[in-house]
Amino acid sequence: MGRYVARRLLQMIPVFIGSTLLIFLMMYVLPGDPVRTAMGDQQFDPAIVASIKKDLGLDQPVLLQYWHYMTNLVQGDFGTQISSGREISDVISEAFPVTLRLTLFAFTFVTLVGLGLGIVAGLKPDTLRDRGLLLLTLVLVSMPSFVLGILLQWVALEYGGDTFKATVTDSTNFSELLLPATVLAALSLAYVARLTRTSVAENLRADYMRTAVAKGLPRRRIIGVHLMRNSMIPVVTFLGIEIGNLMTGAIVTESIFNVRGVGIEIYEALLRREGATVVGIASLIVLIYLATSLIVDLLYAVLDPRIRYA
Template sequence: MIRYLLRRLLQTIPVLIGTTLLVYYMVFALPGDPIAALFRDKQPPQSVIDDLRNQYHLDEPFWIQYGAFLVNLLTLNLGNDFTQQPVASTLARIFPVTAMLAVEALIIQAVFGVTFGLIAGLRRGRVFDSTVLVVSLIVIAIPTFVLGFVFQLVFGVRLGWAKPTVGANADWAALVLPATVLGLASFAYVLRLTRASVIENKKADYVLTASAKGLSGPRLVLTHILRNSMIPVVTYLGANLGSLMGGAVVIEGIFNVPGVGNKLYQAVLRGEGPTVVIIVSVLVLVFVVANLLVDLLYAWLDPRIRYDK
């Protein structure tokens, strides 16, 4: 197990280097002058512009800029963004908000997706099964930003069940509405994946044997059918955690959530290469850790899986 963990951790090094290099190059290749975009119509003294270019290595070639970024990243010197705000303090403020949003969306899609998928798989071909399949197709077909505006108008403005916008005070209760919208599309995939896996495991030999021995009811469903059906679902949920955090840009914009998505969008507009790459690096780390936890969870779901070799 220890060897497996070390091997997986070492694999994150080329992943991080490749990701940061690609993202940094894409930001570097964006047209326009980030310093000019920072001041807009106000023209500062040339000495100020020169100092900023020198501070952020904007007057250097790409490889010099990227090398300076890697050195700062390895020494945990995240520096300041173009507005002279420390990137570390900014991340400490916005990352927990996006993490709460992603975790809440993950819980919503996992609980409802697995529950409805399990019931639909056990009742294949019945009214409930047909209904949830149609509903899941509708949810998948509707764009996320459309769902966001509809939920904001209906549940936030008209019914008043939740705050239509989050604002600065982002807590678990305030994030319920955006988390529900963020988790809806993935909820449909979790539902259909759970349903298909349950239908397949219902026909497995070990389930038929357990049923023939007289085992029935919740123990048969939870221990033999659902537990073995969770492996593909857990794989999807683990990979989806990173996607939820990185894909929250639109939702955070609609519901005014002060999270990573808003900061990443503003940094791209201003051409802040180091800030963009640092945020993406954090998201990559979240993705890698989530997948590592999923791999370890396999051994609990299926005792036949071992990582000793």
């Protein structure tokens, strides 16, 4: 197991470099000039613009710029925003906890509700509650997040009173994050519920389940140990990837509910062509993807003792 973890950690290095390089190149080829965008509509002297680019290193070849950026990033220096002059690390330290709080709230909602609905429907397939779950998840999958967000905002304004807020004014207040977390979790909840339902229904008909029943084992042990551990393997895989998807999918949700997280920062950085801000935030999200992927692989051995890593 130790060798496997060490090998996976070494494999993360080229994946991280390749991901950040791709994002860096995508920002480089975008039309627009971050220096001129920062200067706004005022008149500018081309010589001054060229001098600023030289000071920032933007006149160098793109691969050399990437090398300097990664060298500074390893030392903990994310760079400075051109438009505001703020340290990007300060921007991330303010915005990242907000998105992380919203993501964890949504992920908890997805895990508890999605698994619960999927298990209830999977234990009794082809029944009324099973068809009801499939209909509910179909509605959630087909409804765009911005439509659901606006609909919940209208409900909050009409009937929410002081309990539900249509916009977020305090990101540390979990009651105000309830609506955006629900919108963010809706699509993932539908997929988790469907995946859990299918996995439970399939394993319920497996040979080892009939053997467990024939042995006379208690129903609680049959379902809680034999059925659930085998049914959760594909669900855990999906949930591990979904943490990163929830963070990247928060851009629309944060803009609807006025949540000042990394989604808003990425959106505004794209408008200003602030490539360093986008790459810095994306680098943290890539690291989260890699870490959750490793944790999911290690959980396989916990759920299924037959899985061992040499």
